[in-house]
Amino acid sequence: MSSFAxxxxxxxxxxLSTTMNPTIEAGASAKAGSDPHIDVGQVSxxxxxxxxxxxxxxxxxxVVALEDTSFQVRRxxxxxxxxxxxxxxxxxxxxxxxxxxxxxxxxxxxxxxVAGPGPDxxxxxxHAALLPWASVVDNISFGLRLxxxxxxQRTARARxxxxxxxxxGFENHLPGQLSGGMQQRVGLARALAVDPQILLLDEPFGAxxxxxxxxxxxxLLRIWSGTGLTSLLITHSVDEAIFLSDRILVMSGRPGRxxxxxxxxxxxxxxxxxxxxxEFVDLREHVWRLLSSPTVADAHD
Amino acid sequence: MSYSIGQSRSGGVRVGRVGHAVLRVVxxxxxxxxxxxxxxxxxxxxxxxxxxxxxxxxxxxxxxLGDGAVWRALWTSDVSLLAGFAIAVAVGVPLGLVIGRVKRxxxxxxxxxxxxxxxxxxxxxxxxxxxxxxxxxxxxxxxVLFALPFVxxxxxxxxxxxPRDWLDMASSYGAKELQVWRLVLLPGATQAIVNGLRLGxxxxxxxxxxxxxxxxxxxxxxxxxxYQSHYQAAALFAFVMLISIQSIIAMGLLSLIERxxxxx
Numbered sequence: 001m002s003s004f005a006x007x008x009x010x011x012x013x014x015x016l017s018t019t020m021n022p023t024i025e026a027g028a029s030a031k032a033g034s035d036p037h038i039d040v041g042q043v044s045x046x047x048x049x050x051x052x053x054x055x056x057x058x059x060x061x062x063v064v065a066l067e068d069t070s071f072q073v074r075r076x077x078x079x080x081x082x083x084x085x086x087x088x089x090x091x092x093x094x095x096x097x098x099x100x101x102x103x104x105x106x107x108x109x110x111x112x113x114v115a116g117p118g119p120d121x122x123x124x125x126x127h128a129a130l131l132p133w134a135s136v137v138d139n140i141s142f143g144l145r146l147x148x149x150x151x152x153q154r155t156a157r158a159r160x161x162x163x164x165x166x167x168x169g170f171e172n173h174l175p176g177q178l179s180g181g182m183q184q185r186v187g188l189a190r191a192l193a194v195d196p197q198i199l200l201l202d203e204p205f206g207a208x209x210x211x212x213x214x215x216x217x218x219x220l221l222r223i224w225s226g227t228g229l230t231s232l233l234i235t236h237s238v239d240e241a242i243f244l245s246d247r248i249l250v251m252s253g254r255p256g257r258x259x260x261x262x263x264x265x266x267x268x269x270x271x272x273x274x275x276x277x278x279e280f281v282d283l284r285e286h287v288w289r290l291l292s293s294p295t296v297a298d299a300h301d
Numbered sequence: 302m303s304y305s306i307g308q309s310r311s312g313g314v315r316v317g318r319v320g321h322a323v324l325r326v327v328x329x330x331x332x333x334x335x336x337x338x339x340x341x342x343x344x345x346x347x348x349x350x351x352x353x354x355x356x357x358x359x360x361x362x363x364x365x366l367g368d369g370a371v372w373r374a375l376w377t378s379d380v381s382l383l384a385g386f387a388i389a390v391a392v393g394v395p396l397g398l399v400i401g402r403v404k405r406x407x408x409x410x411x412x413x414x415x416x417x418x419x420x421x422x423x424x425x426x427x428x429x430x431x432x433x434x435x436x437x438x439x440x441x442x443x444x445v446l447f448a449l450p451f452v453x454x455x456x457x458x459x460x461x462x463x464p465r466d467w468l469d470m471a472s473s474y475g476a477k478e479l480q481v482w483r484l485v486l487l488p489g490a491t492q493a494i495v496n497g498l499r500l501g502x503x504x505x506x507x508x509x510x511x512x513x514x515x516x517x518x519x520x521x522x523x524x525x526x527x528y529q530s531h532y533q534a535a536a537l538f539a540f541v542m543l544i545s546i547q548s549i550i551a552m553g554l555l556s557l558i559e560r561x562x563x564x565x
Contacts, residue, residue, distance in 0.1 A: 099469050123473045129466035133488050133563065143474035145484070194474065 035111055036072035037198065037230045038096060043069045043105035044255075045091055065091045067255035068105070073230055073247075080233040080241035082287060083251030089234045090126075092256070093202050096232065097123045109198065119147070122191035124204045128183040130175040130190075136162055137171045139186050143194035154193075161189040164223060181212035188220070192227070199224070201233040205240065214272075217243060221270055238287045242280060243270060250290045260290055353535035362539035371524065371540065375547065378509055378520030381437055385444025386505040392445075393452030393501065394494060400453065401460025402486065414457070417450035423511055435517050440509070447508025452501035459493025460486055488563075495559040502551055506544075 046062040065088035073079045081089050094100040096107055098117040107114040109121065122143070130139045137158040138145075144154035162171050165185040175183055184204055191199060201220075205213045217240055224231060224244075235241050241248045242264055250260045265279050274280050337355040344352045353361070365371045400407050400414075426443050433439035463486060471485050513522020521544065528537035 094469075097473055099473060117473045117475055119475065121473075123470070125466055125470060127466055129464070129470040131467060131485065131488070142470075142484070146471075146474050146476050146480055 036108075037075040037077070037110060038073040038232065039108040040069060040071050040092070040096070041106050041108070043092070043095065043102045043107060045088065045095065045100075045103045046255075064255035067257050069251075069257050070105075071249055071258050071261060073232055075230055076228045077247065078224065078231045078233070078245050079247045079249060080235055080245040081249045081251060082235060082238060082241045082291070083256060084253045084291065085236070086256075087251045087253050088256030089251060090202055093123070093200050093232065093234050097121055097200050099123075119194060120196055121198045121200055122194055122196035124184070124187050124191050124199065124201045126203045126206055128175070128180075128187040128204075130183055130186055132175050135172045135174060136167060136178070136186055139175065140189045140193050142190055147194070157193055158189070161193055162186075164192070165189045166219065179212070180208050181216055184208065184216060185219070188223070192223070197230060199229045199231040201231065203234050203236065206236060213237075213240070218272075220244065225269065238284055238291070239275065241287070242266075242283050243275065248287065250287060262287065349534075350532040351534050353538060357535040358538045358542070361533075361535035362542055365536065365539050365543060371543070374520050374524040375543070376520075378513060378522070379547075381440045381444060381520070382505055382509045385441045385509065386448055386502055388441065389445045389448035389452050389501055389505060390498060393449050393497070394456050397453040397456025397494075397497065398460055398486070398490070401457040401490070407457070407461075414450060414454055418454060422446045422508065423515075426512055426516060430516055440512055440517055440519075443512045444505045444508045447511075448501040448505035451504045452497045455493050455497035455500060456490065459490030459497075462493070463489045491559065491562050495555055495562075498555050499552055502555070503548070506548060510544075 043066060044064070045066040046064045048062045065086075069088075069092065071079075081092065083089050091100065095102050096109065096114065098114050098121070109118070131142070134142070137155055140158035140161050141149075141154040144157060149157075159171055162168060165188055167182060167185055167189070170178065170182065175186065178186070187204065204220075205216045208216060221244060233241070233244060245264050248262045248264060249258045250262065251257065252259045262283065264283065266274050266277070341354045341356075344354050396410075400410050422443070425446060429442050429446070430439050433442060467485050467489065468481065471481050476484065510521055510525075513520055514525060515522075518526055521540075524540060525537060528534075528540065
């Protein structure tokens, strides 16, 4: 469990409405700079099955996706969340992104309560979520377009970012003409384009083959270390979590909760050779033991 | 005739761009020739007033191109057809978009849309005529009834099938509802909407001709009835050909619009 102590004023704020709003409400209190960048406090979330038609009011059929989950991410920290399928990892990320409201508990980002998506956070989606009719440049500049950035300016920025993620020469390609790895590069560039403070990565490399996946991890590290963004990565891959992160949150199966927080002992910059060091191997063993313990494995159906 | 069939064969054997182009033109042409030959043979065995040879139909077609009565009939019907189709589009596209976007509205309309798709609208025509008389308004209303469900349903489908990822992506960047429409929903649904327009046009035409053949004998319907009653088989078939060509042009225009919209 997380050993994180609650402050009374935060508990009060948690009792406020959980309705979604496209803005960030002022939080419980503006706090000092030493406070966590992302602060997830005793968050629970359940889903009612939607396919059943009239049974919507029946609470006994609700699936508890997340139960009493708490953790914090410091400014500039890279944290990974590992857990079995269905443990609510993606739900957690969606709630931090403001795409989905919490049932109980509260999430603060930069000291403010999350009540909807905000310009401080950018999501990299599992399947890239590119618009197929828009060119690489237009996809990258999507967020800037919403923010009414002048066309010349956003195109220039999108071209720079395309180059940064290794897509120079593909600026006018359509997503359908790109490989899965390249599409995910566009997704990453689109997130970086809006100059966020927090990068939320929802299993971005999950659908890629092993070789591309490792390339993308290297790329992500290279780009991330140049930005110092606070990052939260949802992943199935233990190796990926260890290789990329400062800290790993291991989650149990349904209902999901954080069962252990592990600091990754290796320094930066990370090299592939580190995967053969005793620290890495031991850590991998440890995480796998946690993931294959009975309570965790329950979520596999 | 063996000439064109031989050509298409050699086109198939030769692998190359020219070969494929030849195949694309020559094969359908060969099919047309074969159908015409079979038709002529069939007509020859029947000797019926209701049938005409392919040659006779073609000659009648040329004749009709210069016949003012034919163009007047087409125009009379086309006015109702276009008015009805325009109304069906003006109502159907927004309706389909809203139904596709708002779940509550979808639930409200879903059963009726299903019913509308499978109900033979032709049986409703007398009700419309009783209410509105043998008027152009009645005719237009019938066209709208025929076309509307086939515009609404594909349009709704186009919106509903937009991946949730795209919508999440848009709202994660703070897109407001109008921006979601402009940047995600409308471009994503364009193909489906145009399909709806095509289907709707085909059904509008069916409605137009059905009402003219059965209840309000003007325009296309009137001319068809006259040709039939005078056993002018060649003229009748030629006229139907003319209607088809007109529809093909309309479909082509819709495709053009689609390409324009996609590029924008």
